[in-house]
Amino acid sequence: MSKRRTRLSPQAEAIQFILSGREKPCFKVKWISDFKGRGVFTCTPIEKGSFVAEYRGELISQYEQDKRQKKYTDKQNAFLFDFEWNNGTWCIDASREDGSLGRLVNDCHKxxxxxxxxxxxxxxPHLCLFAIENIQAETEITYDYGDSQWPWRNLVSKTS
Ligand SMILES: C[S@@+](CC[C@H](N)C(=O)[O-])C[C@H]1O[C@@H](n2cnc3c(N)ncnc32)[C@H](O)[C@@H]1O
Structure with a gap:
């Protein structure tokens, strides 16, 4: 009997990676510039709609986020991702260097x-990145961090 594997939906694939705590193997972290720091690049083409990576970190309440925001540096604050869930605001704090990929994906709002x-x-709740277009190999993975006044959006890098 032939054992043909059915392809998982992007959401089912995301759940598998969430539960296993593993990363997809087709990505690499590269140093881009002093301005941007590191970034995540794909080694293989990615199809539109595919699961890319989980934004892993510690799930905290809005109250805890407010407390941390006051003591964190600007750099650490950029790793706090807040979102709505269950009629409230929650946050994933990914400021700890844990080797995961999602936390290293840079912002692109354009x-x-x-x-x-x-x-x-x-x-x-878990936060996951999905491709919104076909992505070619060697391309940097990016997403829109949202409406905050992120300082780098008004600065022009001399090196990237
Ligand atoms: C969540 S981290 C992303 C990973 C980071 N590049 C690193 O090496 O740790 C967010 C930080 O990356 C940098 N960053 C993200 N998107 C950027 C962009 N489009 N231009 C310049 N810097 C960016 C900023 O320094 C920001 O504080």
């Missing part, structure tokens, strides 16, 4: 190639 989506898995 032409991002991915979008952050919230998935609830086993009663807990």
């Amino acid at each position: 032409s991002p190639n991915c979008k952050m989506r919230r998935l609830t898995v086993q009663g807990t």
Whole structure:
């Protein structure tokens, strides 16, 4: 009997990676510039709609986020991602260097190639990046961080 594997939907694939705590193998982290720091690049083409990476970190309440925001540096604050869930505001604090990929994906508000989506898995919210277009190999993965006044958006890098 032939054992043909059915392809998982992007959401089902995301859930598998969330539960296993693993990363997809087709990405690499590269130093871009002193201005931008590191970024995540794909080694293989990615199809529109595909799951890319989870934005991993610590799930905290809005109250805890406010507390941390006051003591964190600007650099650490850029790793706090807040979102709506269960009629409230929650936050993933990804400021800890844990080797995961999602936290290293840079912002692009003009032409991002991915979008952050919230998935609830086993009663807990998770943030995942999905491709919003076909992405060629060696391209930097980006998404729109949202409406905040991110300082780098008004600065022009001399090196990137
Ligand atoms: C969530 S981290 C992304 C990973 C970061 N590049 C690193 O090396 O740790 C957010 C930080 O990346 C930098 N960053 C993100 N998007 C950027 C952009 N479009 N231009 C310049 N810097 C950016 C900013 O320094 C920001 O504080």
